[in-house]
Amino acid sequence: xxxxxxxxxxxxxxxxxxxxxxxxxxxxxxxxxxxxxxxxxxxxxxxxxxxxxxxxxxxxxxxxxxxxxxxxxxxxxxxxxxxxxxxxxxxxxxxxxxxxxxxxxxxxxxxxxxxxxxxxxxxxxxxxxxxxxxxxxxxxxxxxxxxxxxxxxxxxxxxxxxxxxxxxxxxxxxxxxxxxxxxxxxxxxxxxxxxxxxxxxxxxxxxxxxxxxxxxxxxxxxxxxxxxxxxxxxxxxxxxxxxxxxxxxxxxxxxxxxxxxxxxxxxxxxxxxxxxxxxxxxxxxxxxxxxxxxxxxxxxxxxxxxx
Amino acid sequence: xxxxxxxxxxxxxxxxxxxxxxxxxxxxxxxxxxxxxxxxxxxxxxxxxxxxxxxxxxxxxxxxxxxxxxxxxxxxxxxxxxxxxxxxxxxxxxxxxxxxxxxxxxxxxxxxxxxxxxxxxxxxxxxxxxxxxxxxxxxxxxxxxxxxxxxxxxxxxxxxxxxxxxxxxxxxxxxxxxxxxxxxxxxxxxxxxxxxxxxxxxxxxxxxxxxxxxxxxxxxxxxxxxxxxxxxxxxxxxxxx
Amino acid sequence: xxxxxxxxxxxxxxxxxxxxxxxxxxxxxxxxxxxxxxxxxxxxxxxxxxxxxxxxxxxxxxxxxxxxxxxxxxxxxxxxxxxxxxxxxxxxxxxxxxxxxxxxxxxxxxxxxxxxxxxxxxxxxxxxxxxxxxxxxxxxxxxxxxxxxxxxxxxxxxxxxxxxxxxxxxxxxxxxxxxxxxxxxxxxxxxxxxxxxxxxxxxxxxxxxxxxxxxxxxxxxxxxxxxxxxxxxxxxxxxxxxxxxxxxxxxxxxxxxxxxxxxxxxxxxxxxxxxxxxxxxxxxxxxxxxxxxxxxxxxxxxxxxxxxx
Ligand SMILES: Nc1ncnc2c1ncn2[C@@H]1O[C@H](COP(=O)(O)OP(=O)(O)OP(=O)(O)O)[C@@H](O)[C@H]1O
Ligand SMILES: [Mg+2]
Numbered sequence: 007x008x009x010x011x012x013x014x015x016x017x018x019x020x021x022x023x024x025x026x027x028x029x030x031x032x033x034x035x036x037x038x039x040x041x042x043x044x045x046x047x048x049x050x051x052x053x054x055x056x057x058x059x060x061x062x063x064x065x066x067x068x069x070x071x072x073x074x075x076x077x078x079x080x081x082x083x084x085x086x087x088x089x090x091x092x093x094x095x096x097x098x099x100x101x102x103x104x105x106x107x108x109x110x111x112x113x114x115x116x117x118x119x120x121x122x123x124x125x126x127x128x129x130x131x132x133x134x135x136x137x138x139x140x141x142x143x144x145x146x147x148x149x150x151x152x153x154x155x156x157x158x159x160x161x162x163x164x165x166x167x168x169x170x171x172x173x174x175x176x177x178x179x180x181x182x183x184x185x186x187x188x189x190x191x192x193x194x195x196x197x198x199x200x201x202x203x204x205x206x207x208x209x210x211x212x213x214x215x216x217x218x219x220x221x222x223x224x225x226x227x228x229x230x231x232x233x234x235x236x237x238x239x240x241x242x243x244x245x246x247x248x249x250x251x252x253x254x255x256x257x258x259x260x261x262x263x264x265x266x267x268x269x270x271x272x273x274x275x276x277x278x279x280x281x282x283x284x285x286x287x288x289x290x291x292x293x294x295x296x297x298x299x300x301x302x303x304x305x306x307x308x309x310x311x312x313x
Numbered sequence: 314x315x316x317x318x319x320x321x322x323x324x325x326x327x328x329x330x331x332x333x334x335x336x337x338x339x340x341x342x343x344x345x346x347x348x349x350x351x352x353x354x355x356x357x358x359x360x361x362x363x364x365x366x367x368x369x370x371x372x373x374x375x376x377x378x379x380x381x382x383x384x385x386x387x388x389x390x391x392x393x394x395x396x397x398x399x400x401x402x403x404x405x406x407x408x409x410x411x412x413x414x415x416x417x418x419x420x421x422x423x424x425x426x427x428x429x430x431x432x433x434x435x436x437x438x439x440x441x442x443x444x445x446x447x448x449x450x451x452x453x454x455x456x457x458x459x460x461x462x463x464x465x466x467x468x469x470x471x472x473x474x475x476x477x478x479x480x481x482x483x484x485x486x487x488x489x490x491x492x493x494x495x496x497x498x499x500x501x502x503x504x505x506x507x508x509x510x511x512x513x514x515x516x517x518x519x520x521x522x523x524x525x526x527x528x529x530x531x532x533x534x535x536x537x538x539x540x541x542x543x544x545x546x547x548x549x550x551x552x553x554x
Numbered sequence: 555x556x557x558x559x560x561x562x563x564x565x566x567x568x569x570x571x572x573x574x575x576x577x578x579x580x581x582x583x584x585x586x587x588x589x590x591x592x593x594x595x596x597x598x599x600x601x602x603x604x605x606x607x608x609x610x611x612x613x614x615x616x617x618x619x620x621x622x623x624x625x626x627x628x629x630x631x632x633x634x635x636x637x638x639x640x641x642x643x644x645x646x647x648x649x650x651x652x653x654x655x656x657x658x659x660x661x662x663x664x665x666x667x668x669x670x671x672x673x674x675x676x677x678x679x680x681x682x683x684x685x686x687x688x689x690x691x692x693x694x695x696x697x698x699x700x701x702x703x704x705x706x707x708x709x710x711x712x713x714x715x716x717x718x719x720x721x722x723x724x725x726x727x728x729x730x731x732x733x734x735x736x737x738x739x740x741x742x743x744x745x746x747x748x749x750x751x752x753x754x755x756x757x758x759x760x761x762x763x764x765x766x767x768x769x770x771x772x773x774x775x776x777x778x779x780x781x782x783x784x785x786x787x788x789x790x791x792x793x794x795x796x797x798x799x800x801x802x803x804x805x806x807x808x809x810x811x812x813x814x815x816x817x818x819x820x821x822x823x824x825x826x827x828x829x830x831x832x833x834x835x836x837x838x839x840x841x842x843x844x845x846x847x848x849x850x851x852x853x854x855x856x857x858x859x860x861x862x863x
Contacts, residue, residue, distance in 0.1 A: 038642040038643075038645055038646055040645075040649070102837070103837050103840075103841065106841045107841065110844070115840055115844065117588055117590075117642050117645050118588060118590075118780060118784070118836075119836075119837055119840050121590055121776075121780070122777065122780070122781075122837050122840075123833065123837060125773065125774065125777050125833050126829065126833025126834060126837070128829075129826040129828075129829035129830045130826070130830045132822075132823070133823045133826040133830065136822075137822060245773075248649070249649065249650050252646045252649075252650075253650075256643070256646070285661075287657065287660070287661040288657055288661065290653060290654075290657055291654045291657050294650040294651070294653065294654045297646070297647065297650055298635050298647070298650075301635045301636060301638070301643060301647065302635050305643070
């Protein structure tokens with residue numbers, strides 16, 4: 007029971023981070039980006055490459071784990087590099103594809119274009135890295151027993167998993183402060199609400215769009231690294247998370263950061279609690295059920311501001 | 314004297330081949346209030362939106378204090394000193410009242426950045442409501458916030474699109490009285506209005522736009538007496554139907 | 555002779571894709587609905603017909619009708635939930651249904667055969683024609699007949715009052731609603747009808763190949779059908795059919811080339827590269843030639859719609 011809760015929170019963290027990025031791009035760029043899942047995958051793989059590079063450059067060629075964790079500081083550096091590169095990738099795709107379609111006012115075509123871009127990105131990655139799973143570290147971690155077995159089935163969790171939950175909280179809090187306390191954040195929210203009025207008020211909407219891609223893709227990359235840290239890094243990593251991401255973003259209400267976080271944890275928990283009921287193989291279908299339920303019951307989501 | 318705002322033979326519209334503005338011209342002298350009148354669908358909103366950079370201008374020019382700003386992107390207009398309050402959806406409903414003003418202030422260079430305290434002095438209601446999401450404001454309060462949002466960028470010219478729409482006569486009086494105060498502070502005003510009487514009462518001059526062109530331009534006091542004014546509204550109404 | 559065999563084989567696939575592309579064209583080209591779960595509805599049709607004709611021993615013709623019915627019912631449920639709000643929610647929901655169907659196909663071993671799929675799906679008329687070229691040609695004729703029938707039916711539907719309302723809705727929902735036509739019902743009808751054609755396409759595929767497995771209905775299938783419609787040009791049935799032939803041609807030729815050029819060990823990567831190339835092709839056409847090769851020429855502008863009222 008408790009164990010399912012903990013597992014759900016770990017998966018929920020990854021979903022929450024990815025969904026926050028998705029909800030931002032959805033509300034500001036005004037289209038459902040099917041490529042968001044691929045940014046997770048690219049982030050995870052770029053971190054593999056960056057990690058190899060950092061470890062090689064800093065000499066020794068081995069990563070010394072810090073404290074109870076399975077990885078060293080090199081992975082954190084690699085994560086930052088991967089986030090920056092993924093942001094660059096998002097800007098490149100926007101410049102090559104989305105920006106041109108936006109300029110023509112063909113907003114609905116963007117969804118299909120993003121679907122095509124997602125497939126191309128996923129397969130390009132597969133072409134570059136192959137299909138074998140990768141890992142950041144081969145260290146075996148000892149799970150800590152937080153709750154003894156006789157209390158609600160007990161609870162064991164690895165330090166890495168705890169860190170993922172904690173860092174997700176920190177990243178989301180940082181984003182919240184950015185959106186509410188800075189001019190850029192307010193400009194982003196203003197653009198989401200009404201782009202024409204934002205321009206009249208002096209917002210450089212093109213710059214806001216760039217910032218949105220950067221933030222959304224960087225969050226996706228961090229989510230991807232987290233997913234890789236607590237699991238495997240595979241080319242299908244992001245694709246398999248795409249439906250949960252959408253379910254979480256819609257559940258929370260498009261544009262709402264805390265909604266996406268809450269949605270992410272709800273979807274993560276729903277997935278993990280569904281396992282004993284439907285079996286692990288149908289885990290991915292849970293997100294779909296959540297999605298259908300929310301569309302039927304409360305299509306604007308929990309915190310949706312407008313239809 | 315160079316006009317504060319000059320629109321010269323503007324042609325433009327939303328879609329190529331479907332002109333809404335057909336050579337509209339208008340000049341507003343510094344410190345003046347000019348009312349832009351005209352029947353529904355004449356293109357009044359389109360004209361001010363075009364001046365603000367939101368609607369493509371195919372030919373013609375816009376001058377702000379003698380400088381050609383025809384091709385200036387919309388978000389740069391504020392920095393140039395042109396303020397605009399759109400007809401509808403003129404506040405950020407998802408931002409608080411305070412955030413609406415903070416954002417607008419932060420987007421202009423320091424020397425243009427108005428003091429929020431001055432805005433609150435002009436619109437005392439807003440100070441009381443500053444924590445509220447702007448979407449929860451009443452119609453009159455929204456209009457005040459929209460004007461304050463534009464003013465906080467210290468425009469030299471302010472264009473307002475039907476600020477009286479949907480307000481009670483009493484509130485219209487309040488809004489127009491504030492506009493008078495704004496003008497006295499040295500801001501030039503171009504006021505689009507359906508409410509002909511109220512507009513002519515505070516305007517110095519007025520122009521009537523019909524089918525994308527100005528038809529009748531003159532002192533507000535003269536226009537108020539002019540029998541052709543009603544004719545333009547009626548005539549255009551018949552033609553359009 | 556070999557050329558004829560190969561040609562009929564190729565054209566058979568292309569025509570099966572054409573049926574799916576016609577269905578998608580009805581949804582996207584005429585109703586402006588984006589279905590990102592094409593593969594899912596194709597799978598429903600394929601599995602439905604395969605199961606009905608193998609497990610229950612129904613005749614193939616009934617299997618095909620069953621395929622259309624199953625896909626139509628699934629589409630009705632999805633459409634009911636997803637067509638209520640923003641149009642891109644339909645994209646997300648259809649994407650989701652494709653994922654779920656893929657899961658069911660993989661894991662509901664008892665029903666779908668799991669990863670091994672369903673074998674020995676009956677090939678109609680093979681009792682008389684054998685399994686060789688004669689059968690291929692006969693099946694091609696049959697599929698071409700289906701394409702012709704679907705085309706003819708769609709042309710009639712779209713040219714009639716139903717199609718006019720549909721296009722008006724696509725151009726301007728507000729204007730269409732003011733016409734007094736409940737827009738949602740028309741879109742749901744178009745969505746269901748389009749998915750039925752995809753289901754039929756799936757059934758045609760199943761009975762042509764003779765066996766199906768979950769991996770036949772991956773997202774790349776959705777992507778291929780979209781590529782066909784976009785390259786051919788949406789809004790015209792000619793575009794859908796021509797696009798199917800063209801893209802399937804590009805797909806087989808590029809696949810063959812990559813197979814010949816790359817060493818055995820690199821084949822998987824070659825397949826990935828092929829998808830990248832087609833992805834770039836779609837994107838390039840969307841940017842450079844949004845109407846495709848044979849797309850709808852004159853769109854009804856919103857103002858024309860307004861004038862009509
Ligand atoms: N976003 C738009 N896209 C296309 N056409 C538009 C758009 N907005 C307005 N129009 C058209 O432009 C014409 C002029 O509209 P405009 O809003 O400028 O008139 P107006 O004089 O402001 O009228 P009102 O007094 O009703 O506000 C109308 O025919 C209208 O249908
Ligand atoms: Mg107007």
